[in-house]
Amino acid sequence: MQKRYMDLFQKLVKAYYDGNFDEAVKEIIDTPGLDKEQAMKTISALCGVEVDLNDNFIYNLKKAITNYQVREQIVQKVGNCSMSCVDDETGKTKCQMICPFNAILKDPIKNTTYIDVDLCAGCGKCVDACDNGKLLDKIEFVPIMDLLKSGKPVVAAVAPAISGQWGPNVSMDQMRAAFVKAGFKDMFEVAFAADMLTIKEAVEFDHLVKKKDDMMITSCCCPMWVGMLKRVYADLVKYVSPSVSPMIAAARVLKKLNPEVKVVFVGPCIAKKAEAKDKDLVGEVDFVLTFQELKGIFDVLDINPEELPGVASIEYASRGGRLYARTGGVSIAISEAIEELYPEKYTFLKTLHVDGVKECKDVLTRAAAGEDLGANFIEGMGCVGGCVGGPKALVSKEEGKEAVDNFAYQSAVKIATHSGILDEVFARIGITSLEDFKHPEKIEIFEREFK
Numbered sequence: 001m002q003k004r005y006m007d008l009f010q011k012l013v014k015a016y017y018d019g020n021f022d023e024a025v026k027e028i029i030d031t032p033g034l035d036k037e038q039a040m041k042t043i044s045a046l047c048g049v050e051v052d053l054n055d056n057f058i059y060n061l062k063k064a065i066t067n068y069q070v071r072e073q074i075v076q077k078v079g080n081c082s083m084s085c086v087d088d089e090t091g092k093t094k095c096q097m098i099c100p101f102n103a104i105l106k107d108p109i110k111n112t113t114y115i116d117v118d119l120c121a122g123c124g125k126c127v128d129a130c131d132n133g134k135l136l137d138k139i140e141f142v143p144i145m146d147l148l149k150s151g152k153p154v155v156a157a158v159a160p161a162i163s164g165q166w167g168p169n170v171s172m173d174q175m176r177a178a179f180v181k182a183g184f185k186d187m188f189e190v191a192f193a194a195d196m197l198t199i200k201e202a203v204e205f206d207h208l209v210k211k212k213d214d215m216m217i218t219s220c221c222c223p224m225w226v227g228m229l230k231r232v233y234a235d236l237v238k239y240v241s242p243s244v245s246p247m248i249a250a251a252r253v254l255k256k257l258n259p260e261v262k263v264v265f266v267g268p269c270i271a272k273k274a275e276a277k278d279k280d281l282v283g284e285v286d287f288v289l290t291f292q293e294l295k296g297i298f299d300v301l302d303i304n305p306e307e308l309p310g311v312a313s314i315e316y317a318s319r320g321g322r323l324y325a326r327t328g329g330v331s332i333a334i335s336e337a338i339e340e341l342y343p344e345k346y347t348f349l350k351t352l353h354v355d356g357v358k359e360c361k362d363v364l365t366r367a368a369a370g371e372d373l374g375a376n377f378i379e380g381m382g383c384v385g386g387c388v389g390g391p392k393a394l395v396s397k398e399e400g401k402e403a404v405d406n407f408a409y410q411s412a413v414k415i416a417t418h419s420g421i422l423d424e425v426f427a428r429i430g431i432t433s434l435e436d437f438k439h440p441e442k443i444e445i446f447e448r449e450f451k
Helices: 003-018 021-029 036-046 057-066 094-098 125-129 141-149 172-182 191-208 223-231 234-239 246-257 271-275 291-300 319-323 329-341 357-368 397-409 420-428 434-438
Strands: 075-077 104-107 112-115 135-137 154-158 186-189 262-267 287-290 351-355 377-381
Touching (some): 003 021, 003 141, 003 291, 021 036, 021 057, 036 057, 036 075, 036 135, 094 104, 094 125, 125 135, 141 154, 141 287, 154 246, 172 186, 172 291, 186 191, 191 246, 191 319, 191 329, 191 420, 223 271, 223 357, 223 377, 234 357, 246 262, 246 271, 246 420, 287 291, 319 329, 319 397, 329 351, 329 377, 357 377
Parallel strands (some): 154 262, 351 377
Antiparallel strands (some): 075 135, 104 112
């Protein structure tokens, strides 16, 4: 997030906590030299809501926060584009060139750009590409504050990429303590949900790949990868495992075990905000925050994880589940599970993993053309480096990968198939054998329908 937006966001969060929200909003709107309409659009986006821009803005803003409703459109324009970044060779702006779905179009009459909401997948690539700060993704923490005050149990479900984001010396126990101090009931590693999906995807591989020439495309993790398959490479959907992402699996399992719980996913990705609002997934995850947004919140609340004593938890996520955070990690985890569960199939397993929009598009184009990719299991992640390279990470993708690897390889549980805790949770949701993964009603909690 650009610094000016982070400063505004922190000001709004602090004002909401301190009880002088109205005064802070009015001060921002009345800032000399600032366009009032653009200011109101920005404030609305930073509060995660949509509000009519009129004289009753502050009243309507607070009402929208209290009566928060899921909105599909994540990325918004908060001002007219000056078109100053148009590339002479392509005639396209930076946001147009970066968009994987060609969802940003030119308005020839107004000489500016606009977002085609039917094409936009909410990946957020354009937000970082815009030097002028005219594009912004919605931030949902102000509605989350209302939820935290409600007394309902709210769990922070953290992406595996969280390792190392607050520095090499901050442990998961200290991160859990930080969330508790901020008002959350607990923190949950989404890597554990990744372990669940590792088992499911291994069973899926055994089912889909009968011979060496068969192909399986994993749908785990990356909503940008899924978006490309659904919107651009629809002919390949028949090869896609119908699994939900670890984020959705985590939310569903947590709510299955405790129907009262509310789930806030925290990760490095803007696209996760859009995934949570997909028509077939709405309501599974209640809110999504990015690491940058969380840091802004911790700063306002004067929470420094490194200074906290930590809240201990049993070791429950595996090495494989934690490796989902970086490119190739999904392939490693599922390969290890296939080797254990289906050794005869493992003999001809050939994995291929790609990262970054360009590489993802290249491999899917080749697959759609029927080219031999030399692999029968394909993993794709839209960000270079995988989730550790997400646009809202706090450290470089290299530092992120190193931290993820260090944490993963120190895990007491090495492979998902070795986890006794995983077996216990599976039993609590009605799965007691590998055969259960072949029954649609048993694994409905882990599946979605791709069309």
